[in-house]
Amino acid sequence: MSDSREQDRRQALEALRSSLEPQVWIEGERQAPFLKEWRGRYQGRAAAVLCPGSTGEVALILRHCHDASITVVPQSGNTGLVGGGAPDTSGTQVILSLRRMNRIRDIDADNGTLTAEAGCVLADLQAAAQRIDRLFPLSLASEGSCQIGGNLATNAGGTNVLRYGNARDLTLGLEVVLADGRIWDGLRSLRKDNSGFDLRNLFIGSEGTLGVITAAVLKLFPRPATTITALLGVETPTQAVQLLGQLRQASGDALTGCELMSRASLEMSLHHVPGCRDPFDSAHAWYLLVEASSSGTGTALREALELALGEALEANAVSDAVFADSMAQAAALWRLRESIPEGQVRYGASIKHDISVPVSRIPEFLAQAQAALEALIPGLRICAFGHIGDGNLHFNLSQPADCGRDAFLARETECNRLVFDLVDALGGSIAAEHGVGQLRLDALDRYKSDVELDLMRSIKQALDPRGILNPGKVVKG
Ligand SMILES: Cc1cc2nc3c(=O)[nH]c(=O)nc-3n(C[C@H](O)[C@H](O)[C@H](O)COP(=O)(O)OP(=O)(O)OC[C@H]3O[C@@H](n4cnc5c(N)ncnc54)[C@H](O)[C@@H]3O)c2cc1C
Numbered sequence: 001m002s003d004s005r006e007q008d009r010r011q012a013l014e015a016l017r018s019s020l021e022p023q024v025w026i027e028g029e030r031q032a033p034f035l036k037e038w039r040g041r042y043q044g045r046a047a048a049v050l051c052p053g054s055t056g057e058v059a060l061i062l063r064h065c066h067d068a069s070i071t072v073v074p075q076s077g078n079t080g081l082v083g084g085g086a087p088d089t090s091g092t093q094v095i096l097s098l099r100r101m102n103r104i105r106d107i108d109a110d111n112g113t114l115t116a117e118a119g120c121v122l123a124d125l126q127a128a129a130q131r132i133d134r135l136f137p138l139s140l141a142s143e144g145s146c147q148i149g150g151n152l153a154t155n156a157g158g159t160n161v162l163r164y165g166n167a168r169d170l171t172l173g174l175e176v177v178l179a180d181g182r183i184w185d186g187l188r189s190l191r192k193d194n195s196g197f198d199l200r201n202l203f204i205g206s207e208g209t210l211g212v213i214t215a216a217v218l219k220l221f222p223r224p225a226t227t228i229t230a231l232l233g234v235e236t237p238t239q240a241v242q243l244l245g246q247l248r249q250a251s252g253d254a255l256t257g258c259e260l261m262s263r264a265s266l267e268m269s270l271h272h273v274p275g276c277r278d279p280f281d282s283a284h285a286w287y288l289l290v291e292a293s294s295s296g297t298g299t300a301l302r303e304a305l306e307l308a309l310g311e312a313l314e315a316n317a318v319s320d321a322v323f324a325d326s327m328a329q330a331a332a333l334w335r336l337r338e339s340i341p342e343g344q345v346r347y348g349a350s351i352k353h354d355i356s357v358p359v360s361r362i363p364e365f366l367a368q369a370q371a372a373l374e375a376l377i378p379g380l381r382i383c384a385f386g387h388i389g390d391g392n393l394h395f396n397l398s399q400p401a402d403c404g405r406d407a408f409l410a411r412e413t414e415c416n417r418l419v420f421d422l423v424d425a426l427g428g429s430i431a432a433e434h435g436v437g438q439l440r441l442d443a444l445d446r447y448k449s450d451v452e453l454d455l456m457r458s459i460k461q462a463l464d465p466r467g468i469l470n471p472g473k474v475v476k477g
Pocket residue numbers: 073074075076077078079080081083084085098118139140141142145146147148149150151152153154155156157158159207208209211212213214433434437470473
């Protein structure tokens with residue numbers, strides 16, 4: 001950057017500082033957590049870290065940055081997995097953290113809505129809904145830290161998508177500050193509104209590149225009175241997919257979650273995470289963790305599931321099944337699934353893929369990907385698990401025991417290419433729920449059509465003509 005541009009930037013930031021409350025400005029050591037992605041893959045620098053407390057302050061900051069062409073990186077809980085909330089290394093960007101905007105503005109039991117500011121922690125919103133006997137069903141392992149603004153900006157998925165959809169499906173309205181500082185008040189709490197383009201859906205999933213989400217109207221649901229959790233042992237992914245269909249049918253579509261785990265991934269939890277115990281006497285090649293819920297007493301639901309599983313056992317379509325008889329047992333079953341990433345760390349370096357394919361093509365994907373990767377890197381450990389009900393797998397590779405960390409990671413591009421080419425051939429997505437961020441920016445160019453990329457660039461140009469919002473993420477300039 002030339003000296004005069006650097007000087008202009010400093011002057012613009014000084015002018016901005018004088019128009020903001022002192023607590024907005026984060027200085028010195030306190031900046032550190034904002035500069036680094038939590039996994040440590042991306043570490044940047046920033047010209048300023050700002051934590052505004054109101055929509056008006058967000059608008060003021062963006063207006064200043066727009067006029068001075070200072071680039072802005074929006075950030076909420078900073079739990080993202082693709083480097084979307086991390087600044088670059090230039091030291092010229094402003095981090096705009098929404099964490100002080102953490103008020104619940106309204107909660108309406110009759111309309112089934114909750115209006116929350118972007119910096120509300122997801123778990124706090126779940127608790128607020130529970131206090132009025134309602135459910136806010138978005139649920140992720142990071143829910144104690146991630147914030148609703150980040151959830152919406154990434155269109156987060158999680159474990160309840162099968163029944164309730166992802167963050168997009170749970171949102172009725174948004175308040176967004178545009179790149180030039182104008183405020184779009186789209187905080188409508190309507191189930192039906194066909195009065196023009198659906199602008200809300202442009203911003204959801206845009207990862208901070210089109211506008212800054214400052215508040216949202218979220219949908220609430222009846223709170224389930226009964227939740228049934230079961231772990232099933234199966235021998236093939238084909239059996240798992242078929243069982244998913246059968247259980248959805250038998251339960252009256254009451255399944256809220258259905259998670260697939262390979263034996264290899266389960267062992268990562270069992271062998272390395274305290275408190276994880278195998279509930280079965282013998283090992284199975286694959287496992288399904290199934291959760292169903294009902295706002296009734298649940299007796300009929302459990303009976304329906306038991307009947308369907310009994311028939312499946314007789315037909316050898318499932319090898320074993322265990323139901324949780326208490327909340328503690330249900331939590332222990334979920335712990336097996338949620339501890340996989342923690343257990344995988346013990347196996348050294350990993351190459352991760354967050355992909356989706358049509359549910360019916362999951363067996364094909366797993367068989368072909370496994371064979372091709374094992375031929376490419378003998379001894380590779382494949383850790384496959386994920387939200388099978390959504391066709392979404394976390395297809396992670398751990399380094400072979402006899403291969404060094406750097407040598408393994410040097411093959412990341414090759415492994416990504418193999419996996420993504422296969423996903424693409426099966427009609428899938430290379431970024432199912434974590435988003436594009438910086439991590440998948442180049443890959444997107446390869447797998448999206450020219451028309452789709454052109455449309456994305458046109459939308460970016462229309463909403464952020466100076467390119468100040470999160471450059472280098474999602475869409476290339
Ligand atoms: C243990 C763990 C488990 C996870 N499990 C899941 C899972 O099951 N499903 C899933 O989908 N994700 C999962 N994630 C990823 C992550 O938690 C989600 O992407 C989450 O939605 C990010 O929210 P955040 O508040 O941390 O956003 P951040 O990380 O702060 O930001 C994410 C992106 O959104 C942009 N952004 C943030 N706030 C705003 C805003 N207010 N306006 C505009 N843009 C904004 C940022 O610039 C960035 O590009 C997991 C992460 C961890 C660490």
